[in-house]
Amino acid sequence: MVNRAWLGATALAVAFVKAQSTCEVVESQTGISMLMPLTIDYSNEQSEYWSTSCGGLKPTCILAPSTADEVAAIVSVLRNNNETFAIKSGGHNPNNWFASVNDGPLISTKNLNEVIFDPATETVRVGPGNRWDDVAAELDGTGYTVVGGRIGNVGVGGYLLGGGLSFMSTQYGWGANSILEYTLVLANASIITVSESSHPDIYMALKGGGNNFGIVTSYLLQAYPQGDVWGGNLVYDATPENTAALLEAVRVFTENYPDDKAGIIMTAERTLATLADIWVIFLYYNGPEPPSGVFEGFTAVPHSIDTTKTQSMNSLLSANNWAVIKGSVYTIGTESMPLPTGADAPEVMQSIYDHWVNVSDTVKFVPGLVASIAFQPLPKQIARLAKEKGGDMLDLDDDINRIVIELDYSFWFDSDYAKIDTTMRDTYEGFQSLVKGYQQSGSLPSDVYLPLFQNDCFYPQDYFGRLRPEKLALAKKVQADVDPNGLWRDRTGGFKIPA
Numbered sequence: 001m002v003n004r005a006w007l008g009a010t011a012l013a014v015a016f017v018k019a020q021s022t023c024e025v026v027e028s029q030t031g032i033s034m035l036m037p038l039t040i041d042y043s044n045e046q047s048e049y050w051s052t053s054c055g056g057l058k059p060t061c062i063l064a065p066s067t068a069d070e071v072a073a074i075v076s077v078l079r080n081n082n083e084t085f086a087i088k089s090g091g092h093n094p095n096n097w098f099a100s101v102n103d104g105p106l107i108s109t110k111n112l113n114e115v116i117f118d119p120a121t122e123t124v125r126v127g128p129g130n131r132w133d134d135v136a137a138e139l140d141g142t143g144y145t146v147v148g149g150r151i152g153n154v155g156v157g158g159y160l161l162g163g164g165l166s167f168m169s170t171q172y173g174w175g176a177n178s179i180l181e182y183t184l185v186l187a188n189a190s191i192i193t194v195s196e197s198s199h200p201d202i203y204m205a206l207k208g209g210g211n212n213f214g215i216v217t218s219y220l221l222q223a224y225p226q227g228d229v230w231g232g233n234l235v236y237d238a239t240p241e242n243t244a245a246l247l248e249a250v251r252v253f254t255e256n257y258p259d260d261k262a263g264i265i266m267t268a269e270r271t272l273a274t275l276a277d278i279w280v281i282f283l284y285y286n287g288p289e290p291p292s293g294v295f296e297g298f299t300a301v302p303h304s305i306d307t308t309k310t311q312s313m314n315s316l317l318s319a320n321n322w323a324v325i326k327g328s329v330y331t332i333g334t335e336s337m338p339l340p341t342g343a344d345a346p347e348v349m350q351s352i353y354d355h356w357v358n359v360s361d362t363v364k365f366v367p368g369l370v371a372s373i374a375f376q377p378l379p380k381q382i383a384r385l386a387k388e389k390g391g392d393m394l395d396l397d398d399d400i401n402r403i404v405i406e407l408d409y410s411f412w413f414d415s416d417y418a419k420i421d422t423t424m425r426d427t428y429e430g431f432q433s434l435v436k437g438y439q440q441s442g443s444l445p446s447d448v449y450l451p452l453f454q455n456d457c458f459y460p461q462d463y464f465g466r467l468r469p470e471k472l473a474l475a476k477k478v479q480a481d482v483d484p485n486g487l488w489r490d491r492t493g494g495f496k497i498p499a
């Protein structure tokens with residue numbers, strides 16, 4: 001049966017023939033840029049994933065639209081077939097099928113790469129095809145910045161849809177809290193501008209709602225004044241003394257948050273083949289020098305490397321790219337915990353670390369294995385700022401300080417994925433049991449809201465299920481409005497809204 005219909009999404013008319021795939025239709029009917037297997041451009045694009053496992057999935061073709069109209073034209077074709085597809089921005093999400101696909105079209109946002117700064121309105125229009133270092137390079141010298149990634153290579157598109165934790169979150173909230181407007185291509189191929197005034201529910205749902213509501217083709221971001229910053233890394237041997245001192249330092253730092261302009265990621269790394277256990281800390285201060293004392297808890301611990309210096313935001317984000325090492329399969333996972341404050345707080349922190357060491361030890365013979373854990377402060381002021389700026393899906397209360405634990409396991413061969421999959425679950429489920437145990441024993445406050453941070457979630461983690469019921473209900477309502485036939489729900493990967 002040949003069902004021929006002309007679907008003029010906007011300017012482009014795209015023919016749909018039922019038997020034809022999206023790639024075939026786009027190739028024969030449009031001028032949209034398209035990369036085919038066995039070409040250099042296709043291979044290059046497939047290497048632009050953090051995890052080689054994502055790059056190992058082979059799309060039928062890679063479509064690289066350069067306007068919202070072209071995205072809409074592609075959606076017009078997709079809604080008339082039943083192919084699995086994916087949308088990819090920076091490709092940093094390591095969960096397979098989230099921004100990668102086998103046997104179906106991949107939509108790369110790489111040509112949606114505008115960065116337009118408007119000093120008059122103090123805003124920046126940013127396409128999802130950028131990485132944060134592209135944005136920083138463009139803003140370099142303007143005296144302004146946006147609230148974005150802490151490592152330059154991360155993509156704008158996925159980061160902002162997952163909330164976005166920034167070095168400047170204690171000054172301005174989540175990355176998503178500074179989005180003024182989204183240009184969104186809906187499942188019915190119409191293009192809308194989403195703002196607080198035009199579509200308040202969709203606007204809220206997009207702030208941490210992932211890829212469930214449409215394809216974002218541009219973000220309008222609030223810009224903030226920015227001069228030189230200070231930052232870099234400190235590297236330590238993970239001796240028992242250093243570990244105890246650093247765990248206490250990050251705990252005290254989170255509790256007393258000494259300066260809203262200060263940001264930190266505290267990570268431990270184990271390269272199990274060489275038994276190298278280290279701590280690597282990313283420090284940031286939004287000014288040329290931190291006032292003395294701000295990072296004292298960390299600088300006082302003996303370290304072997306110190307790269308901190310005064311520099312531009314652009315230089316800092318690029319320098320932090322050393323942390324993006326390609327060529328391995330990556331997995332990511334997370335858990336959230338209330339900050340321990342009682343007499344046994346050091347013991348609580350230490351047990352989280354010890355559990356990670358214990359579980360990671362069980363996979364030390366997996367080739368290429370590197371395990372890492374990050375302790376990310378989520379102090380009350382982020383919650384307060386997020387609320388002041390209109391809120392988001394995470395909807396944190398500012399009653400308690402929290403820590404977001406992030407975990408990665410990387411390894412060389414996809415054939416070890418199943419084993420590491422189990423290890424990842426064992427690690428974060430173990431954290432959750434430890435937290436519950438400490439809540440029962442009174443060492444941690446109970447009855448607290450502990451949502452998961454989407455950008456760090458492993459694919460089976462229940463991001464939506466851990467949100468407040470009102471926010472989950474909002475996500476369902478918006479989904480029913482904008483995706484009645486399940487285009488994004490059933491045919492793309494990502495964190496999906498439970499029925």
Ligand SMILES: Cc1cc2nc3c(=O)[nH]c(=O)nc-3n(C[C@H](O)[C@H](O)[C@H](O)COP(=O)(O)OP(=O)(O)OC[C@H]3O[C@@H](n4cnc5c(N)ncnc54)[C@H](O)[C@@H]3O)c2cc1C
Pocket residue numbers: 050086087088089090091092093094098099109128149150151154155156157158159160161162163164165166210211214215216217323324455456493494495
């Ligand atoms: C080295 C490293 C450092 C990181 N640092 C931070 C950090 O500081 N703060 C933080 O919050 N997170 C951080 N992350 C996590 C990161 O934010 C997430 O992995 C995020 O998903 C990456 O965004 P991306 O655009 O690169 O991802 P992609 O893998 O391209 O996309 C991720 C998801 O978003 C969807 N998506 C992307 N673009 C669009 C679009 N335009 N429209 C609709 N859906 C879209 C994709 O379909 C996919 O489901 C880091 C990750 C890595 C690997």
Ligand SMILES: *[C@@H]1O[C@H](CO)[C@@H](O)[C@H](O)[C@H]1NC(C)=O
Pocket residue numbers: 082
């Ligand atoms: C679409 O594909 C999915 C999975 O491949 C299948 O379960 C579903 O029945 C298909 N729907 C139609 C309408 O063909």
Ligand SMILES: *[C@@H]1O[C@H](CO)[C@@H](O)[C@H](O)[C@H]1NC(C)=O
Pocket residue numbers: 351352354355358
């Ligand atoms: C880690 O393993 C050691 C040795 O088996 C054990 O004593 C300790 O309780 C474990 N710690 C945690 C937090 O699981």
Ligand SMILES: *[C@@H]1O[C@H](CO)[C@@H](O)[C@H](O)[C@H]1NC(C)=O
Pocket residue numbers: 186188190481482483
């Ligand atoms: C597309 O979907 C939106 C959201 O449901 C709706 O408001 C709009 O009317 C639809 N447009 C068309 C052309 O059907």
